[in-house]
Amino acid sequence: MTQKIGFIGIGMFAVYTVKGLRNGGNNDTIYLSPRGKKNADELAKTQQCTVLDSNQAVIDNSDIIIISVRPEQYSELSSQIKVPNGKIIVSAMAGIGIDLLKSTLNISDNVYRTLPVCCAESRSGLVPVYPSDNKQVNELLSLLGSLCLLNEENEFNGASIASCINGSFYFWYDEMVKWFIKQGYSEDLSRSFVFENIIGTIEYAKLHKDKTLSDIGASIATDGTYTQAGYKELTESGGLTSWSSALDKIKDRFDN
Numbered sequence: 001m002t003q004k005i006g007f008i009g010i011g012m013f014a015v016y017t018v019k020g021l022r023n024g025g026n027n028d029t030i031y032l033s034p035r036g037k038k039n040a041d042e043l044a045k046t047q048q049c050t051v052l053d054s055n056q057a058v059i060d061n062s063d064i065i066i067i068s069v070r071p072e073q074y075s076e077l078s079s080q081i082k083v084p085n086g087k088i089i090v091s092a093m094a095g096i097g098i099d100l101l102k103s104t105l106n107i108s109d110n111v112y113r114t115l116p117v118c119c120a121e122s123r124s125g126l127v128p129v130y131p132s133d134n135k136q137v138n139e140l141l142s143l144l145g146s147l148c149l150l151n152e153e154n155e156f157n158g159a160s161i162a163s164c165i166n167g168s169f170y171f172w173y174d175e176m177v178k179w180f181i182k183q184g185y186s187e188d189l190s191r192s193f194v195f196e197n198i199i200g201t202i203e204y205a206k207l208h209k210d211k212t213l214s215d216i217g218a219s220i221a222t223d224g225t226y227t228q229a230g231y232k233e234l235t236e237s238g239g240l241t242s243w244s245s246a247l248d249k250i251k252d253r254f255d256n
Helices: 012-023 037-046 056-059 073-079 096-105 118-122 135-144 152-180 188-209 214-219 228-235 241-255
Strands: 005-009 029-033 049-051 064-067 090-092 111-114 127-128 146-149
Touching: 005 012, 005 056, 012 029, 012 118, 012 135, 012 152, 029 037, 029 056, 049 118, 064 135, 073 096, 090 096, 090 135, 096 111, 111 152, 127 135, 127 152, 135 146, 152 188, 188 214
Parallel strands: 005 029, 005 064, 029 049, 064 090, 090 111, 127 146
Antiparallel strands: 111 127
16 A cells, blocks of 8 residues: 655654664655755655655654654643544654644554654564554554564553663664674674674574573573673672663653
């Protein structure tokens, strides 16, 4: 089915989402709002998109409108646009719930939320969707990664927290990669050391769903092993519990 997709807010989210859709074989017409001119011009040139002259023009010409402005910019945006009947709105804004979207846009249905992360460009990672009752929305977003269909908004909030911590993983990976580089290994080899081991742990954990993650770790970090020495340092330095603290901070932002 040919459809017209519009993006309002052309930041990094729009860049990696549009690229992910195209990488997944999507050939729909894609319209872009004019804000974020540098990104919009790049997408127009490389991803066969069309930049329109206003947010309202994007809405009027699109079947599905993906709103990806920063949450603090949404109030101003919502006061400037009108959504005609029959349009599908997909919000990619963290922390703004369905009820608020409906009330501020003055619409009663066809409103959805999603929050894929940058790996959507490579068509991987979690792609949460709430509500999950629209086949058209689900089929489109499934091109971006592993579709996670959610039935409650609280579930989506949990997925959003996971999406927000995702960016911090890169700093963790970078810390380890830089350590290996300091030992004299090339950057490519250092990245391979880190990335392939991380991917391997994930695949092994998926294979053994009958075991808790801590049980798997304990079966490896046994007494006297090198693995246990590293695990002990991480535990005693707070390196593990700091991740829970970071999740608490993100949740506090959502709650407040």
